[in-house]
Amino acid sequence: MVRVDGNGNSSLICVRGLDKKYQRGSEEIHVLQGLNLDVEKGEFVAFMGPSGSGKTTLLNLLGGVDVPTRGRITVAGDEITHMSGSKLTNWRARHVGFVFQVFNLIPVLTAYQNVELPLLLTKLSKAERRKHVGTALAVVDLSDRVDHYPRQLSGGQEQRVAIARAIVSDPTFLLCDEPTGDLDRKSADQIMTLIERLVEEYGKTVLMVTHDPLVAKRAHTTLHLEKGALVEAATKEVGAS
Amino acid sequence: MRFLPFIFANLFRKKIRTVLTVGSFAVALFLFGLLFVVRGAFTGGVDIAGADRLVTINRTSIIQPLPLSYRDRLLKIRGVKQVTFANWFGGVYQDERNFFPQFAVDTDTMRQMFPEFRIADDQWQAFVADREGAFVGESTAKRFGWKIGDRIPIRGTFIPGVWEFNIRGIYHGTRPADDTTQFWFHWKYFDERKPFGKGFVGWYTIRIDNPDRAVEIVKAIDQEFVNSPWETKTDTEKAFAASWVKQFGNIQFLILTIGGVVFFTLLLVTGNTMAIAVRERIGELAVLKAIGYSDGFVLRLVLAESLMVAAVGGALGMSLAKLFTLAGDPTRGLLPFFYLPASAIAAGIVTALAVGIVAGMLPAISAMRLRVVDALRRV
Structure with a gap:
């Protein structure tokens, strides 16, 4: 269940009264104003809105890579808004999987090494890391591209490697910023099918920013950002195709 | 240790640049080695002079x-x-x-x-x-x-x-x-x-x-x-050897000056190379931070790359200098103490590593301070 009225309780992600202001020269820009959000585990939420409406800012705040001007974000019981930089870094490693529009793979590392990166921060042995990476690459159907470098992969395959990297440490939720923005329709469709599988089969919670209404339709819930707050646009029955 | 492949991969992302930077370290350290040898050639007699021997000459x-x-x-x-x-x-x-x-x-x-x-x-x-x-x-x-x-x-x-x-x-x-x-x-x-x-x-x-x-x-x-x-003039053998060396001018000062200029230039070259390397990878460094790598890790990563270049270049340069001295005195006898001691090799490598740290420090600090949000916006 997803709520934007601030009345939800016991949700996985709970946002209350979130404000974010930017200073551009002498001008102060209010991007987010008193935003509320509750997302339960296993939800797939799409954020839409015009450019500059604050979608990516919201995603960055939820992912703990930016700090709000005011308000509170709680994820799985941890309030992240007052965490120190190093605590937040550790928290991100355990709870957040990022998928970016431009894939952001390390070009000098193979698909395997890119997916292994988050695991290098854990105490897992080499054999355990190999097992996890193998599983993640199998989930995204790239077991046969383990030793390929990003330049040897298509855009769709690169994004699948990025998704494998995001899920390999089994994070609490995935944040996808325009995951299909750099892909053709066919590849975009494959990526969305993969994300849907992650939600349906593996119970992942996914929050996604997109401009594309067709992509947004694949989410359980689509929320619009208007005047710095979220407005529910559409909800579909969970399990409907 | 588990990050070594990552460090190597980063170093070889621009092979020519890495080879040239390692090469500039090697040339500088080769020169350092030779300067040390020349200094030793002039002052070797001073260093090994017998403590219990005096030399008496005409006043x-x-x-x-x-x-x-x-x-x-x-x-x-x-x-x-x-x-x-x-x-x-x-x-x-x-x-x-x-x-x-x-x-x-x-x-x-x-x-x-x-x-x-x-x-x-x-x-x-x-x-x-x-x-x-x-x-x-x-x-x-x-x-x-x-x-x-x-x-x-x-x-x-x-x-x-x-x-x-x-x-x-x-x-x-x-x-x-x-x-x-x-x-x-x-x-x-x-x-x-x-x-x-x-x-x-x-x-x-x-x-x-x-x-x-x-x-x-x-x-x-x-x-x-x-x-x-x-009338006589007597000195300890060490002082006698030192006064002999002084006739050739202040060798120590000359060597320190040349060495200083070489290493300062190397510092600028390496610092610039590392700064470019960091600038090119801002997006990647931001992603690393986003997925849970700490600011300290990013600092150490950049420093490790700089140190790796310095260590390889330094070791190469000192090895070349050693090989050069093994071939013997090229002046046909003017420099009887023509050899590179192990202490000079160690000093060369330590100096190279110090240059590596100093050169990598500024880019490493800027990588450490990089804000994920700002960096991702630039990608």
Whole structure:
């Protein structure tokens, strides 16, 4: 269940009264104003809105890579808004999987090494890391591209490697910023099918920013950002195709 | 250790740039090694000089002689244990470019005075027994392909005529810095044959019983000969060697200046390279931070890359310098102490690593301070 009225309780992600202001020269820009959000585990939420409406800012705040001007974000019981930089870094490693529009793979590392990166921060042995990476690459159907470098992969395959990297440490939720923005329709469709599988089969919670209404339709819930707050646009029955 | 493949992968992302940066380190460290060798070549005598030996020369200059009769007077001075003497010969073997030092030495006392030279007993006895005999250092013997039994003609310069010597022995050093380029022959033969200055020696080398009393004994020696026609100037062997080096100017300052300029330039080159490398990877560094890598990790990653370049380049440069010195003195005998000690190799590598850290520090700090949100916006 997803709520934007601030009345939800016991949700996985709970946002209350979130404000974010930017200073551009002498001008102060209010991007987010008193935003509320509750997302339960296993939800797939799409954020839409015009450019500059604050979608990516919201995603960055939820992912703990930016700090709000005011308000509170709680994820799985941890309030992240007052965490120190190093605590937040550790928290991100355990709870957040990022998928970016431009894939952001390390070009000098193979698909395997890119997916292994988050695991290098854990105490897992080499054999355990190999097992996890193998599983993640199998989930995204790239077991046969383990030793390929990003330049040897298509855009769709690169994004699948990025998704494998995001899920390999089994994070609490995935944040996808325009995951299909750099892909053709066919590849975009494959990526969305993969994300849907992650939600349906593996119970992942996914929050996604997109401009594309067709992509947004694949989410359980689509929320619009208007005047710095979220407005529910559409909800579909969970399990409907 | 688990991040080593990542560091290597980053270094080889721009192979030419990495090779050139490693190359500039290698060239700088090669130069550092050579400067160290040249410094050692000039000051080697100072470093290995015997602590319990003094050198007495004519007060006017070393080219002015001292009477042989001073030997007995020197031996009577309290604290003096042994005395030997020698003359500079300055002859030419075949060609004037074939420089090596030749000394007329006192065969009765010379060997005891310089125990740092390894001399075979039978060879020394053969040398002592042959008034035209000569003893030569292994470097010079090797250089000219001389063997025991060879007859060597040396043309005198300030003492005219061709002097022929029989090689009776070859000495070796016991330490890497020992001078094995010298050529010794009998002082008595020299004194008999020379047409002038008979009964005079070039300098005395004196062994004292207690190095702590060196200042006092030096004073006593010079006092002994004050107001004589041949006043003396005595110094410890170390001070004598140091004053000899000073004639060539301030070698230390010269080397420090050249070395400083080289390393400062290297600092700029490497710093710029690392800064470019970081700038090119802002997006990647931001992603690393986003997925849970700490600011400290990013700092260490950039520093590790810089250090890796410095270590490889430094080791390569010092190895090349060592190889160069193994080939021997390229000046054909002007620099007898031509070798690179292990301490200099270690100093070179430590200096390279220090340059690596300093050069990588600014880019590493800027990578550490990178804000994920700002960096991702730039991608």
